[in-house]
Amino acid sequence: MEKNLSEYVSISKNIENLKLEKTVKIAIMSSFTLNGLDETIRVMCSELDTRCHSYVSGYNQYNQELLNSQSNYYDFSPNITFLILDIRNFLGDTFHYPYDISDEERKLLVKEKTEQLENIISLFEKNTKSKLVISNFNIPFYSPNGIIETKSNFGFHEMIEEINSSLRQMCKEKNSIYVYDFNNFVSRYGENNIFDYRQFHVGDIQITYNLIPNLANDLMSYVKPLLGKTRKCIVLDLDNTLWGGIVGEDGINGIELGHTPTGKAFVEFQKELLSLWNQGIILSINSKNNFDDAMKVIREHPDMILREKHFASIQINWNDKAENMIQISTEANIGLDSFVFFDDDKLNQERIKHEFPEILTVNVSDDPSNFVPILKGINDFNVLHRxxxxxxxxxxxxxxxxxxxxxxxxxxxxxxxxxxxxxxxIKKANKFLTPRISQLTLKTNQFNLTTKRYQEEEIQKLSNNENFEVGCAQVLDKFGDNGITGVYIIEKNKNLWIIDTFLLSCRIIGRGIETAILTEIVKKAKQNGITELRANFIPTLKNKPSENFLSDFGFQKNNDYWIYDLNNEIKTSNHLEVETD
Amino acid sequence: MTDNVHAIVAKVFSISETDVNDESGPENIESWDSFNGLILVDELENNFKIKFSISEITDVKTVADIKRHLKNHNVSVNE
Incomplete structure (x- = not known):
């Protein structure tokens, strides 16, 4: 991490007066001492231009607070709750003496413990609107059974594996509940580094202070998508980034890619990038090179993993890299704040950092064998649902x-x-469409009339409310399926409909699709005998592209809102086909 | 790396270095609670590349105690 715990704690005292764009409420509950986690998370949120209000439950009080519907926890009403449990506390005496009881008894205990977790989760589901992130349990390296631990009948380690597996099963289908793989955290940093017996005896501290920022960073992976603060495009340099050497000087046969140890490092890096591409991360090129030299490598080099088809925008020229960045943003139609810039050249890094602070410029080392661990350490690509x-x-x-x-x-x-x-x-919302609809409301900035953000639970609620209609649009054309790329929400009153939300993913703007969707809403309003159709435009820093949409469509300004005269003749577009369900 | 214990103490408890002396401790530094006390241990250990024992940690009542324990770990302390 960039800073250690004491630095985070001291910064946390000076963030109260910062002006921050967003707000989030985070609750931390744990079965052991997690001092400093709260402060670190608040600082990390402030670095994302977000004010974090936090609530930390009393020491090992999570059960009481969850059972008592009047508790301060419920009063706080967080957006997200982190419940971090530890295996010592959870198993009690059996943690030390697992083999004092029979394997049957161990099975019973695990069943009982699993039910306990089920109860906690159902309390959450019943009483809160919070997302819950619950940790699983680390499997200690030690067993009193030594090398025959793996031969034991339902042994100590198997017990914990079983609890973890049940926990995973019970949360898999639940939309707002996530299992944080704490066992994975322990395997990454090592039990011997995480657990300090002195800190444990002094204050029931089970994660050493040194690693609290690392834990906070992991937990921020859930907060970032909640805030819509995620990245979706990696902008790559070519020379000494995707391959070793300079193609303009060394030629296609002289660059290092594959076979040599250094060449293998670049291949490995490309494989990791491809694997992110497969998960929906966009790749683009921003390189100072002769276009033909570089494209020859991309098209013909036998060890290239990434090919032309993997790049959404290719800027290979001698222009300023900052200019190219804007070009990529325009071509791929995504905001600069979704960019990650990966370039080995320190000067280029400085240039982009300075010009576009909103871009995540990666601090790339000179050693290509570090590229993969650096890439894997970026936790900005997460989605709460894929x-x-x-x-x-x-x-x-x-x-x-x-x-x-x-x-x-x-x-x-x-x-x-x-x-x-x-x-x-055009489709009405259903439970399969809800995650995507919520996602679009959370991250669409440009073509968005009201920029209202809705979590999945809220979309679910609105779509079950008969005074609202939540709909979305899937867009297809001769090149393929753009997927669900438009959303509208209408508040239906007796004679008056109000367009609460109307948005379109930026990559399909300008093809008459927005007009077609609104036309369908107008038709529907007419069919329902509505006398007034009202819409709002709430200007933000980013939604200029939708500024004139209402007036262009024929809405009239009335005070601070817009009205459409339903006696107007309905225009239909002749270049596209609309289907409603 | 600094050999100045006072500077480390001052940084951890967010006070001025001139306010730190041998008699400083939880009794007279308000921010010296058990949490910050353990952060101090971490900072000292990382800085001097040593490990305190649990009794050394719990025994510390003043800055003078810290210096005494550091000497036991062969750290020469700048007085």
Whole structure:
């Protein structure tokens, strides 16, 4: 981590007066002393321009606080709760003397403990709207049974494995409950480094102070997507980043890629990038090179893992890297604040850091064998749910590049739109669509009339409320499926409908899709005998692209909102096909 | 690495170095609670590359005690 615990604690005293954009409420409950975690998380949130209000439950009081519906915890009403338990406390005497009882008794104990976890989780589900992150248990390296531990019938380690596996099973299908793999944390940093017997005896501290920032960093992986503060595009340099050497000087046969130890490091790095691409992370190139030299490597080098089709935008030229960055942002149609910049050159790193503080510029070392661990250490790519749109994103962006090429080859926009053969499928929200709908409300900034953010639970609630209609749009064309890329929410009163939310993913703006969706809403309002259709535009720093949409559509400004005259004739677009369910 | 115990104490408890002396301890430094006390142990151990025993940790009542324990670990302390 960048700072140690005492630095985080001292910074935490000076963040109260900062002006921060967002707010989040975080509760920490634990069965042992976790001093400093709260302060560290608050500082990490402030670094994300977010004010974190925190609640730390009393020492080992989590059970009482959960059982008492009047407790301070419920009063606090957090957005997210971290419940960190420890195996010593949880197993009691059996932690020390697992073999004093029979294997049957051990099985019974595990069953009882699993039920205890089930109860905790159902209390959460019943009493809070908070997301819950519950830790699993680390399997200690030691067993009194020594080398025959693995031969024991339902032995000590197997007990904990069984509890972990049950915990995972019971949370898998629950939308707002996540298991934090604490056992994995322990295997990463090592039990001997995490557990300091002196700190344990002095203050029941079970995670040494040195590693509290690392734990906080792990837990921030859940907070970032909750705040919509995640990254989705890695912008890569080429020379000494994707391969060793300089292609302009060394030539395609002279660069290091594959075979040599250094060459293998670059191949390994590319494999990790491809694996992120497969999970929906977008890749782009920003390199100072002769285009043809570099493309020859990308297209023809036998050891290249990443090929042309993996890149959403390719900027290989002699322009300023900052200019290229804007070009990538425009072409891929994603905000600079979703970018991660990976370039071995310190000057380039400084240039981008200075020009675009909102980009995460990675502090890349000179040693390519460090690239993979550095990449794996970035916890900004997480999603709380992986939607189909997420997994296919890489491919969708490559299709997008094909669309652009196609657009450039067609003489005018109307012709382009006609030939795209766009199909818009409008769907009412259901439980399969809820995660994606929530995700779009959380991260869509540009084409968004009201920028209201809704967590999944809230979308679920609204879609079950008959005074609201939550809908979304899937967009397809001749190049492929763009997935669910539009969302609307209508508040339905007796004679008046209010458009609470209307947004479109930026990559499909400008093809008449927004007009088609709104037209469907107008049609529906007419069919329902509504006399007034009202909409709002709430300006933000980023939603300029949707500023004129309402007036262009024919809405009239009335005080601080917009009204559509439902007696107007409905215009239908002839270049796209709309389907409603 | 610093050989100045007072500077480390001052940093951990967010006080001025001139306010630290041999008699400083939980009794007269308000922020010296058990949590910050353990952070101090961490800072000293990382700085001087030593490990205190549990009795050394629990025995500390003043800065003078810290210096005494550091000497036992062959750390030359700047008086």
């Amino acid at each position: 939607t189909t749109e997420d997994s296919n994103r890489g491919e969708m962006y490559a299709q997008q590049r094909q669309r652009r090429n196609f657009e450039n080859s067609v003489s005018n926009l109307d012709e382009f739109l006609k030939q795209l053969k766009i199909k818009v499928k």
